[in-house]
Amino acid sequence: MPKEQALKTAALEKISHLDYFNIAISVDCVIFGYDNKELKVLLIKSDLEEFSGLYSLLGDLVRPDEDLESASYRVLFDRTGMEDVYLEQVHTFGGIGRHPSGRVITTAYYSLIDITHHDLNLNHNDLHWHSVNDIRKLAFDHKLILNTCLQRLRNQVMDHPVVFNLLQDKFSLRELQEAYEAILDTKLDRRNFRKKIAVKDWLQDLNEMETNLSHRPGKLYALKKQYRSVSPKTAVG
Amino acid sequence: MPKEQALKTAALEKISHLDYFNIAISVDCVIFGYDNKELKVLLIKSDLEEFSGLYSLLGDLVRPDEDLESASYRVLFDRTGMEDVYLEQVHTFGGIGRHPSGRVITTAYYSLIDITHHDLNLNHNDLHWHSVNDIRKLAFDHKLILNTCLQRLRNQVMDHPVVFNLLQDKFSLRELQEAYEAILDTKLDRRNFRKKIAVKDWLQDLNEMETNLSHRPGKLYALKKQYRSVSPKTAVG
DNA sequence: GCAAAAGTGTTAATCTTACACCCATGC
DNA sequence: GCATGGGTGTAAGATTAACACTTTTGC
Numbered sequence: 001m002p003k004e005q006a007l008k009t010a011a012l013e014k015i016s017h018l019d020y021f022n023i024a025i026s027v028d029c030v031i032f033g034y035d036n037k038e039l040k041v042l043l044i045k046s047d048l049e050e051f052s053g054l055y056s057l058l059g060d061l062v063r064p065d066e067d068l069e070s071a072s073y074r075v076l077f078d079r080t081g082m083e084d085v086y087l088e089q090v091h092t093f094g095g096i097g098r099h100p101s102g103r104v105i106t107t108a109y110y111s112l113i114d115i116t117h118h119d120l121n122l123n124h125n126d127l128h129w130h131s132v133n134d135i136r137k138l139a140f141d142h143k144l145i146l147n148t149c150l151q152r153l154r155n156q157v158m159d160h161p162v163v164f165n166l167l168q169d170k171f172s173l174r175e176l177q178e179a180y181e182a183i184l185d186t187k188l189d190r191r192n193f194r195k196k197i198a199v200k201d202w203l204q205d206l207n208e209m210e211t212n213l214s215h216r217p218g219k220l221y222a223l224k225k226q227y228r229s230v231s232p233k234t235a236v237g
Numbered sequence: 238m239p240k241e242q243a244l245k246t247a248a249l250e251k252i253s254h255l256d257y258f259n260i261a262i263s264v265d266c267v268i269f270g271y272d273n274k275e276l277k278v279l280l281i282k283s284d285l286e287e288f289s290g291l292y293s294l295l296g297d298l299v300r301p302d303e304d305l306e307s308a309s310y311r312v313l314f315d316r317t318g319m320e321d322v323y324l325e326q327v328h329t330f331g332g333i334g335r336h337p338s339g340r341v342i343t344t345a346y347y348s349l350i351d352i353t354h355h356d357l358n359l360n361h362n363d364l365h366w367h368s369v370n371d372i373r374k375l376a377f378d379h380k381l382i383l384n385t386c387l388q389r390l391r392n393q394v395m396d397h398p399v400v401f402n403l404l405q406d407k408f409s410l411r412e413l414q415e416a417y418e419a420i421l422d423t424k425l426d427r428r429n430f431r432k433k434i435a436v437k438d439w440l441q442d443l444n445e446m447e448t449n450l451s452h453r454p455g456k457l458y459a460l461k462k463q464y465r466s467v468s469p470k471t472a473v474g
Numbered sequence: 475g476c477a478a479a480a481g482t483g484t485t486a487a488t489c490t491t492a493c494a495c496c497c498a499t500g501c
Numbered sequence: 502g503c504a505t506g507g508g509t510g511t512a513a514g515a516t517t518a519a520c521a522c523t524t525t526t527g528c
Contacts, residue, residue, distance in 0.1 A: 025260050025331075064340055067331045068331035092305065105299070173480085174479075194482085214528070215480080215525080411506075428492095428509070431508085431509085450499075452499060452500070453498040453505075453507050453508090456507085
């Protein structure tokens with residue numbers, strides 16, 4: 001059994017044997033990526049017997065000396081090697097029976113990362129990117145958590161410059177539109193999309209063009225510096 | 238010292254002496270009311286020495302056999318005597334130093350109640366309704382929690398039929414508009430407001446009129462039955 | 475020259491805002 | 502009859518949605 005799984009299971013078993021008044025708190029990260037025109041989520045094979053064969057989100061218990069955001073960044077860094085990623089708290093799930101090893105309340109975060117980033121380094125054989133649309137069943141209540149986070153993401157993309165976190169630094173408007181279409185699971189009109197994005201004034205024209213294409217290349221853009229924020233505006237919904 | 242305060246303090250002190258790995262989880266309820274054209278929030282004098290003289294939100298530790306919503310409903314019922322109130326989770330606050338007695342992570346809920354309801358029975362001398370606009374400083378990080386919940390409430394009122402939870406069953410459009418104005422802290426145009434509400438089709442015309450007024454009485458309305466929901470749509474933001 | 479995608483503007487429909495007059499009631 | 506708020510419609514402006522043709526590139 002790989003080292004960090006052993007650690008996690010041990011910690012949870014310890015908790016399930018502590019006195020009745022104990023409640024553990026964890027964070028779970030819904031790590032979204034984007035590839036091949038599909039929205040992906042990073043999952044790991046569940047290490048619990050009850051869920052054998054099922055995948056689960058990446059999470060861990062919160063340590064006494066770290067706040068929730070730090071715990072989420074730690075999970076992200078430990079699993080992906082990436083820092084400075086976009087992360088936002090979504091909801092806390094506290095159902096009594098949600099964890100088979102004992103009472104565990106979990107706070108869900110969603111995160112957006114560039115799946116092609118050089119720093120990305122999946123440190124575990126059982127970590128895989130799954131197409132969000134193909135996911136049927138997950139361990140624990142993680143399908144509900146995923147759905148809740150996906151809904152939140154969809155509610156944000158038109159008002160906040162977050163989709164860019166899924167893309168490389170330079171991108172064309174086509175790539176951007178396809179990312180929006182993957183997230184929203186819908187087709188968008190090209191002209192209207194471009195107008196809508198132009199009005200928001202999020203983009204910097206790089207005066208560069210795409211290369212190595214078998215068709216007319218598009219202009220390349222980057223997100224303006226002032227919008228490249230790791231954390232969202234103060235906790236709101 | 239009143240009984241339930243003693244209980245809460247005792248529980249927290251116990252936790253602060255348990256081993257380092259312990260984290261307690263609580264819920265805090267931002268209970269909004271509406272009176273005299275002002276948005277109010279129910280607060281209690283803090284029972285902690287560190288915060289003497291300050292008010293705090295109503296909260297309690299989560300018990301091992303109840304989920305987060307149940308804990309919030311319990312706090313609400315114990316403090317106000319009211320059941321079936323509107324309640325919605327907003328955010329979880331987990332900063333390391335946020336509670337002087339030890340590590341306490343708290344999930345914030347906001348709630349809307351009819352301040353004139355017969356069942357309302359504030360069971361404690363130190364419980365008071367405070368105008369949201371007048372609140373400067375609260376115990377713990379409760380000012381931040383209040384602001385976060387207020388922001389969430391403001392984001393919801395135009396899209397979801399929640400304001401009605403602050404009003405009596407029968408209300409005039411003027412009363413409704415004044416409640417919106419109190420929440421949004423802004424003046425609204427009467428004709429435009431009525432059009433906007435009419436389009437949503439939330440209201441049932443009761444064919445009754447206001448009485449005992451020194452001016453022309455308005456029609457009375459009620460929220461249509463299908464919108465009288467205690468819990469919001471499944472956890473989203 | 476053909477395939478593929480880039481780039482671009484107009485019109486109709488919808489939604490939002492601003493704004494003013496007459497009416498019903500209690501005193 | 503006066504004070505107070507109830508009730509109502511319209512026009513201008515802003516936003517959104519639908520829609521098609523020409524251009525550039527690689528092959």
